[in-house]
Amino acid sequence: xxxxxLDTFLKFLRTFGAMVLFFVxxxxxxxxxxxxxxxxxxxxxxxxxxxxxxxxxxSGLFVGGVLALQAFANxxxxxxxxxxxxxxxxxxxxxxxxxITALLFAGRAGTALASEIGLxxxxxxxxxxxxxxxxxxxxVVIPRFLGGVISMPLLTAVFTTIGLAGAHVVAxxxxxxxxxxxxxxxxxxxxxxxxLEGIYKSIVFGIIASLLAVWEGYNAIxxxxxxxxxxxxxxxxxxxxxxxxxxxxxxxxxxx
Amino acid sequence: MTWSRKLSDYLIEVHDVDFxxxxxxxxKNLSLTIGRGDVTAVMGPSGTGKxxxxxxxxxxxxxxxxxxxxxxxxxxxxxxxxxxxLRQRFGMLFQNGALLTDMSVxxxxxxxxREHTELSERLIRHVVLTKLHAxxxxxxxxxxxxxLSGGMSRRVALARAMVMDPDILIYDEPFVGxxxxxxxxxxxxxxxxxxxxxxxxxxxxxxxREISEVSDFCYVIADxxxxxxxxxxxxxxxxxxxxxxxxxxxxxxxxxxHYDAPDYEEQLLGKARGN
Numbered sequence: 001x002x003x004x005x006l007d008t009f010l011k012f013l014r015t016f017g018a019m020v021l022f023f024v025x026x027x028x029x030x031x032x033x034x035x036x037x038x039x040x041x042x043x044x045x046x047x048x049x050x051x052x053x054x055x056x057x058x059s060g061l062f063v064g065g066v067l068a069l070q071a072f073a074n075x076x077x078x079x080x081x082x083x084x085x086x087x088x089x090x091x092x093x094x095x096x097x098x099x100i101t102a103l104l105f106a107g108r109a110g111t112a113l114a115s116e117i118g119l120x121x122x123x124x125x126x127x128x129x130x131x132x133x134x135x136x137x138x139x140v141v142i143p144r145f146l147g148g149v150i151s152m153p154l155l156t157a158v159f160t161t162i163g164l165a166g167a168h169v170v171a172x173x174x175x176x177x178x179x180x181x182x183x184x185x186x187x188x189x190x191x192x193x194x195x196l197e198g199i200y201k202s203i204v205f206g207i208i209a210s211l212l213a214v215w216e217g218y219n220a221i222x223x224x225x226x227x228x229x230x231x232x233x234x235x236x237x238x239x240x241x242x243x244x245x246x247x248x249x250x251x252x253x254x255x256x
Numbered sequence: 257m258t259w260s261r262k263l264s265d266y267l268i269e270v271h272d273v274d275f276x277x278x279x280x281x282x283x284k285n286l287s288l289t290i291g292r293g294d295v296t297a298v299m300g301p302s303g304t305g306k307x308x309x310x311x312x313x314x315x316x317x318x319x320x321x322x323x324x325x326x327x328x329x330x331x332x333x334x335x336x337x338x339x340x341x342l343r344q345r346f347g348m349l350f351q352n353g354a355l356l357t358d359m360s361v362x363x364x365x366x367x368x369x370r371e372h373t374e375l376s377e378r379l380i381r382h383v384v385l386t387k388l389h390a391x392x393x394x395x396x397x398x399x400x401x402x403x404l405s406g407g408m409s410r411r412v413a414l415a416r417a418m419v420m421d422p423d424i425l426i427y428d429e430p431f432v433g434x435x436x437x438x439x440x441x442x443x444x445x446x447x448x449x450x451x452x453x454x455x456x457x458x459x460x461x462x463x464x465r466e467i468s469e470v471s472d473f474c475y476v477i478a479d480x481x482x483x484x485x486x487x488x489x490x491x492x493x494x495x496x497x498x499x500x501x502x503x504x505x506x507x508x509x510x511x512x513x514h515y516d517a518p519d520y521e522e523q524l525l526g527k528a529r530g531n
Contacts, residue, residue, distance in 0.1 A: 120356075120357075123352060123354060123357070124350045124351070124352065124354035125354050125355075125356055125357065127316060127350065127354065128348070128350055128354035128355075128356075128413075129356075130316060130343075131314060131316075131343055131346060131348040132343070132344075132367065132368045132371065132416075132420075133340035133341070133343040133344050133368075133371075133372065134367075134368075134371050135340075
């Protein structure tokens with residue numbers, strides 16, 4: 001019994017250690033790879049970012065609409081429906097935008113990264129690169145990581161913008177909130193700091209989601225079942241990590 | 257056997273290597289040498305670690321004990337950049353070709369050139385088409401790997417393995433899953449490339465007939481060590497039980513047909529013990 005606990009703990013430590021070493025390696029080489037393999041990075045920005053835009057835009061539109069509906073229904077009771085814009089805008093910019101974008105990213109781009117790298121491993125493509133004296137971490141892993149890191153803030157910006165538009169459509173066009181009040185209230189209440197909080201979050205989430213996806217893919221067991229499991233784990237672990245970090249960042253910013 | 261050769265005639269020397277995966281010992285005191293300019297076959301029943309041996313020689317894996325010397329250099333002592341320099345002298349053909357799936361055949365073969373040389377586009381095109389022509393697939397240059405048959409993938413991979421003009425070509429199970437014609441083509445290519453380009457080739461396989469035709473020297477590996485070695489003719493004439501079983505494909509012998517199991521009768525008719 002004690003032995004099993006110890007074994008599990010040691011296994012955890014080993015995995016954790018390997019993970020930290022991998023992360024350090026990725027971070028250390030990232031700047032050089034960014035410049036020396038710029039075309040590969042751009043290709044991955046396209047794969048992770050551009051190909052995720054449709055799902056991000058559709059989700060943003062509806063999430064913004066829902067926020068406006070909920071806000072309006074509650075604020076109306078206090079005759080404060082003019083502040084619908086503040087509610088929807090704050091929620092989108094500081095919380096919902098970065099978090100939902102990260103969750104959608106994990107489902108759309110993270111899984112693609114993990115399964116692609118895992119399959120390359122399962123079909124010996126990574127070993128073949130090793131044998132051709134090309135480091136797969138620099139050629140395969142880091143460009144994908146950077147692609148994700150660059151895409152996430154951009155996707156978050158798209159999500160939030162479309163979300164605000166969605167909220168506008170629902171609140172102003174449908175529910176009849178005064179358009180001037182809607183935008184002016186939001187503009188007055190919103191500080192640069194609030195916007196920055198959202199941007200910081202999107203950067204952190206971009207790093208987390210991309211790093212976990214490439215880690216899971218690179219360390220997948222090279223079989224069909226192993227790659228499948230790595231793909232699932234990517235979504236699950238990223239979602240949990242993003243939500244925990246979201247809480248920590250919000251706490252850190254609010255308690256300052 | 258020609259043991260009279262000088263030591264420097266050996267391009268690769270494996271000395272007393274032990275290697276284990278987890279608790280499972282793969283090699284125990286394995287020693288063998290690969291002659292310069294030879295086609296050396298490494299044969300053995302499935303699961304004896306033939307592929308592992310290739311990974312050890314190219315330092316994709318590190319042995320638990322023992323030394324591996326390539327062209328006079330102990331590869332354990334190399335830094336990563338030195339190792340990568342050494343690997344440029346190797347060409348390796350993986351079991352399934354291991355072509356990069358997001359590039360065309362042409363780009364796959366050009367890949368090592370683009371990574372390691374500053375050749376002009378014109379020259380790259382020239383070199384790649386020459387190599388593809390050598391394996392008979394110049395016409396397939398602009399297909400994607402997904403459009404190729406198994407035998408074609410392996411020939412493209414061979415062209416890619418040769419494109420940097422390596423000194424050593426390593427083939428991991430080049431015949432598995434191929435039809436007889438493709439098998440013959442690959443066997444012919446192995447011999448031709450080796451002689452025309454002055455290479456040293458290592459072929460891991462268990463296709464005894466094909467490999468006997470093209471190799472100069474063979475090792476049979478079993479139970480973690482060299483069970484027999486010699487020219488194909490010598491091995492064919494070998495009467496030791498294991499070599500005979502292997503060379504002639506007998507179902508039972510020293511390599512048992514049955515995986516280790518409890519006593520058959522007892523397991524089927526066992527008393528009510530829940531097994």
